[in-house]
Amino acid sequence: MNTVFYKYQGTGNDFVMIDDREKTFPVSKELIASLCHRRFGIGADGLILLQNETGYDFRMVYFNADGGEGSMCGNGGRCVVRFAHDLGLFTEKTTFIAVDGLHEATVSEDIIRLKMSSVRDVQKLDEHDFMNTGSPHYVTYVEHIEEVDVVSIGSGIRYGSVYGPKGGVNVNFVEVKDQNQLSVRTYERGVEDETFSCGTGVTACALSAHLREGWESPIHVKTIGGALEVAFQEKQPGEFDDVYLIGPAVRVFEGNLNLPE
Known part of the structure; x- marks a missing residue:
């Protein structure tokens, strides 16, 4: 055929x-x-x-x-x-x-x-945040993001004892670059490797930065593959509606x- x-x-x-x-x-x-x-x-x-x-x-x-x-x-x-x-x-x-x-x-x-799903039940933990933006995402903050071993660390978390039995998780490494500007690298489950960009991951990182840094919408995110923007409204603390992923x-x-x- x-x-x-x-x-x-x-x-x-x-x-x-x-x-x-x-x-x-x-x-x-x-x-x-x-x-x-x-x-x-x-x-x-x-x-x-x-x-x-x-x-x-x-x-x-x-x-x-x-x-x-x-x-x-x-x-x-x-x-x-x-x-x-x-x-x-x-x-x-x-x-x-x-x-x-x-x-x-x-x-x-x-x-x-693109309008994404509304986001609820954000877990803001000591060393990372967890949320579902259409896919489950683990968000952790780092310095010198270009030096992070994304595949080794990401796969360890994805298959680890906390998230592995639940089907795994996508793992995002975030570096704050400037006001409302992030740099993000992501290990994606299903691909089982770092990808040049992950839309649901970028969305999770932007919402996490809003909660941790107090930044307002929109938030600009740089990935290996290029720049994206995330816009949103926080209707209640930690509850996001009208979430948009914007880019080429x-x-x-x-x-x-x-x-x-």
């Missing part, structure tokens, strides 16, 4: 996109992992199926690079919005469904403004796959 695929990236977080509105893509963990492999496949941090959804512009179905279906991916959400826009499914504003529920987004030239998303290339029937 011949299938067209598209490669998109948002601040270096890259994804294979499939227009699966006819639901013909043969989903399997092994196939998706092979397509995401950076030596023997297309190479990506994940794969996203765009499917029809009654009452909305589309449904986003996200798979991690290991082939397993994942929790919400913020940069993937921005990229699938760009993909849907390129397909002509909407002009400026869209609503779609993902694993964590309803999302809204707008497109303005290169910038995608672009098509890189497209091609054809011969897939099993």
Whole structure:
């Protein structure tokens, strides 16, 4: 079966996109992992199926690079919005469904403004913060972020005794650079490596900085792959609504796959 695929990236977080509105893509963990492999496949941090959804512009179905279906991916959400826009499914504003529920987004030239899930139950602990921004995130503050061994330390926390039995956690290392400006590096579960950027992780770090530093919205975040912005409203202490992840998303290339029937 011949299938067209598209490669998109948002601040270096890259994804294979499939227009699966006819639901013909043969989903399997092994196939998706092979397509995401950076030596023997297309190479990506994940794969996203765009499917029809009654009452909305589309449904986003996200798979991690290991082939397993994942929790919400913020940069993937921005990229699938760009993909849907390129397909002509909407002009400026869209609503779609993902694993964590309803999302809204707008497109303005290169910038995608994606509404994330509301955030509740933030755990502000002595050495780190924990919250779920569509995916679970561990946030810890460091100095000299460029020297941090993200993979070694991150994997230790992800598989450790606290979070490992609960399915693991994404681990974010944050350095305060200036007022309302952060630098972030993230170890992502499912990819099991550091990625150039993690949208739900950036969101968690911005909300954490608001709680710890008292910064107001918006907060600017630098990742290896580029700059993002997080806007939000704190309705009650530690409860966030109208959370937006803002930044670029672009098509890189497209091609054809011969897939099993």
